[in-house]
Amino acid sequence: MKPTHLLLALCLLLAFTQCKPKKDNAAAAPELTDEQLMDTIERLTFNYFWDGAEPHSGLARERIHLDGDYPQSDQNVVTSGGSGFGIMAILAGIDRGYVTRQQGLERMERIVSFLETCDRFHGVYPHWWQGDTGRVKPFGQKDNGGDLVETAFLMQALLCVHQYYVQQGGEQEKALAARIDKLWREVEWDWHRRDGQNVLYWHWSPEYAWQMNFPVRGYNECLVMYVLAASSPTHGVPAEVYHQGWAEGGAIVAPHDVEGHRLQLRYQGTEAGPLFWAHYSWLGLNPRGLSDKYCTNYFDEMRNLTLVHHDWCVRNPKGWKGYGPDCWGLTASYSVKGYSAHAPNEQADLGVISPTAALSSIVYTPEESLRMMRHLYQMGDSVLGPYGFYDAFSETDGWYPKRYLAIDQGPIAVMIENHRSGLLWRLFMSHPDVQAGLKKLGFAVKEEQEG
Numbered sequence: 001m002k003p004t005h006l007l008l009a010l011c012l013l014l015a016f017t018q019c020k021p022k023k024d025n026a027a028a029a030p031e032l033t034d035e036q037l038m039d040t041i042e043r044l045t046f047n048y049f050w051d052g053a054e055p056h057s058g059l060a061r062e063r064i065h066l067d068g069d070y071p072q073s074d075q076n077v078v079t080s081g082g083s084g085f086g087i088m089a090i091l092a093g094i095d096r097g098y099v100t101r102q103q104g105l106e107r108m109e110r111i112v113s114f115l116e117t118c119d120r121f122h123g124v125y126p127h128w129w130q131g132d133t134g135r136v137k138p139f140g141q142k143d144n145g146g147d148l149v150e151t152a153f154l155m156q157a158l159l160c161v162h163q164y165y166v167q168q169g170g171e172q173e174k175a176l177a178a179r180i181d182k183l184w185r186e187v188e189w190d191w192h193r194r195d196g197q198n199v200l201y202w203h204w205s206p207e208y209a210w211q212m213n214f215p216v217r218g219y220n221e222c223l224v225m226y227v228l229a230a231s232s233p234t235h236g237v238p239a240e241v242y243h244q245g246w247a248e249g250g251a252i253v254a255p256h257d258v259e260g261h262r263l264q265l266r267y268q269g270t271e272a273g274p275l276f277w278a279h280y281s282w283l284g285l286n287p288r289g290l291s292d293k294y295c296t297n298y299f300d301e302m303r304n305l306t307l308v309h310h311d312w313c314v315r316n317p318k319g320w321k322g323y324g325p326d327c328w329g330l331t332a333s334y335s336v337k338g339y340s341a342h343a344p345n346e347q348a349d350l351g352v353i354s355p356t357a358a359l360s361s362i363v364y365t366p367e368e369s370l371r372m373m374r375h376l377y378q379m380g381d382s383v384l385g386p387y388g389f390y391d392a393f394s395e396t397d398g399w400y401p402k403r404y405l406a407i408d409q410g411p412i413a414v415m416i417e418n419h420r421s422g423l424l425w426r427l428f429m430s431h432p433d434v435q436a437g438l439k440k441l442g443f444a445v446k447e448e449q450e451g
Contacts, residue, residue, distance in 0.1 A: 032377075034370055038416050039096075041359070041373060045388035045413040046093040048404060049086030050107075052387055054078045054131035057118075058110035060086035060406040062128060066385060067402055078131040081150035081280075085410020087111065087157035088283055088424050091164055092417035105173055108161060112179050115154075121146035121204060123186035123235070125154060142212050145205030148192045149216065152225035155184060156284040159434065160427040167430070184433075189229035190237050199245030200229060200237070218246045219265040220273065224281035231437025242441050253294050259311040259344070261304040264295050274343045275309055275331040275357040278302040278364065279411040283418070284428030289446030303364040309357065310368050312344035320351035322395030325368070326375035329357025333392040333408055336399050351396040355389035360411035362419045388412060 032040065054061050059078040063070075087108075094104035118134030119126060124146030127139035138144035162180045165173035194201045194210055203212035216222050226246045229237045243249065254266035267273040287298040295301050313328030330342035333354035342352055355376055362369035376383050382400045383389055391408050393400045418425050428434060429445070438445065 032374075035420075037370070037373060037377060038362075038420060041377070041388055042092070042096075042413050042416040042420075043098055044384075044386070045409050045416075046089050046098055048387035048406065048409045049083075049089050049413075050093065050099065052404075053086070053107075057114040057129070057131045057134070058107050059083040059114065059129075059131065060410070061131070062406055064387065064404045065402070066404075074137075076131045077128050077137050079128055079150070079406050080125045080147065081127070081153035082406030082410055083111075084150075084154035084157035085280075085283060085414060086406060087154075088160055089410055089413035089417075091157075091161055091427075092413060092423055095164075095421075095423055096417075105176065109176055112158075112176060112183070115183055116179070120186075121206060122188035122191040123183075124148055124188065124192070124204070125151045142205060142208040143203055144207060145203065146192075147203060148189070148200060149202055149222050149225050151187060152222070152228050153280060153283075155187060155228055156224050156281075156428060158184060159431045160284055160424055163427040163430050167427075185232070185234045187228075187232065188235045189232050190235045192229075193237060193241060197245075198238075198240045198243075200225060200241060215245065217248050217268075218252045219277065220268055221277050221280040222246075224285055227281075227285065227434065227437050227441065227443075229437075230440050231431075231433045233433055233436075236437075239441055247294050250294070259308045259315070261307050261311070263304055263308070264301055270343060270345060270348075272305055272308045272344055274341045274348070275306065275329055275361060276408075276411070278305050279356075279360045279415065282363075283411060283414045284424055286418075286422070286425035286429050286445075288425075290443060292441065292443045299364070302361075306361040306364045306368075309344050309361075310365065312349070313353075318346070318349055318351070320349075320394075320396050322353065326371050327353055327395075328368070328372060329353060329355070329359075329361070331357040331408075333357075334401060334403060334405065335392065336394055336397050350394075352392050352394045352399075354392045354408065355383070356391075356408040356412050359389070360415040363415050366419060 049060050052064050054076055057078050060083040062077045062079040093099055094101055114134060118129055119136040126136040127147040127150050128137040130137050136144055158180045162177045165177040192200045199215045201210060202214040202216050204210060226242045230242060252266050253264060255264050258271045287302055290298045309330055310328050313323045314325050316323040330344055330349060331354045332341040335350055335352050340350055342348055342350055358369050358372040376389055383393055385402055387404050388409060391403050391405050414424055417423050
């Protein structure tokens with residue numbers, strides 16, 4: 001090779017070496033700011049409920065499996081509770097301009113039209129419907145009627161939509177708000193007292209009546225059900241239903257320490273429950289500065305519950321691969337062997353991380369949750385798909401299913417929005433019926449409460 005050719009080759013090699021991307025593509029890519037990262041994940045997760053919705057009802061599919069494997073042929077089954085979370089995510093998307101206000105209104109009108117004609121039982125919605133017909137799909141053999149808890153999650157969302165359109169809507173939007181108000185007033189919360197008892201029962205079936213036999217007592221994910229039952233202007237329940245049923249006459253108070261964090265409430269036979277207990281009721285209820293006779297500050301309680309999960313995963317007593325300060329959070333989700341309510345204890349920690357656990361806790365632990373979000377984003381398409389982060393994964397088992405569940409995706413988008421703007425908290429807490437219900441139950445809300 002001539003000297004000039006050799007010199008040229010060396011120069012080209014040097015230039016290629018200097019310009020070659022780093023092996024770590026995530027590190028080489030421009031790093032997103034926290035705001036850009038949150039917006040990216042909120043927008044992707046919103047798409048589950050927008051692009052991924054069942055077309056006839058406009059509601060959320062119970063599950064979306066990108067692998068196309070639906071053993072129960074349930075790809076068109078829609079969920080009431082998960083749809084409630086999705087409606088709140090759509091509302092946030094409308095406000096952020098992910099879709100136009102007119103597009104959002106048309107989707108909300110489709111949803112409300114479905115809810116006006118689908119199966120209901122004393123105004124209470126079932127857990128599942130067939131999306132194309134509106135007929136109930138049993139959640140279990142005897143669970144083929146009204147599901148009061150899932151209905152509460154749905155109504156929590158609809159009251160947010162009501163307030164959004166009443167406060168700043170045009171004539172067509174306010175007309176939709178009036179239809180929502182009618183649905184809200186038709187829910188017979190008092191029917192679920194089961195002959196006037198001071199507790200609310202989860203299920204009723206026209207075929208099996210009360211055979212599910214599930215009185216709802218705290219603390220778990222169901223607080224908003226009791227708040228709404230007390231708030232109803234037409235089928236409300238007295239305060240004693242909350243105090244004797246949910247709070248068990250005060251037995252709900254059981255101060256104890258877990259992972260060095262003080263919890264005031266009794267978590268149903270376990271020291272600390274799965275993290276969805278810190279999410280579902282709090283998508284609309286604003287825990288900041290909220291207290292009652294059983295808890296001096298619900299935000300602090302839920303923050304401590306979240307920190308229990310974080311610190312358990314950092315300590316990682318079972319030695320699972322991948323656990324640490326940037327990969328934490330246990331909740332009910334898909335699991336390596338089916339479905340499980342993962343939680344921070346020896347029996348319920350199965351080495352499965354569910355992204356919704358940490359990400360939906362961003363309102364309580366922004367630094368820790370953002371660290372987790374960034375780590376997952378850098379993991380790339382093993383955990384991230386067209387509708388946000390997949391439902392769950394296990395590094396120990398090399399298990400990375402490309403599957404989603406509505407009830408896990410929704411809280412991610414909603415809580416990111418509450419962290420960014422407080423939108424859903426402001427809307428729900430502004431409803432006059434909700435304000436009356438909270439007062440009736442003895443809740444105190446600090447005037448400086450904000451998102």
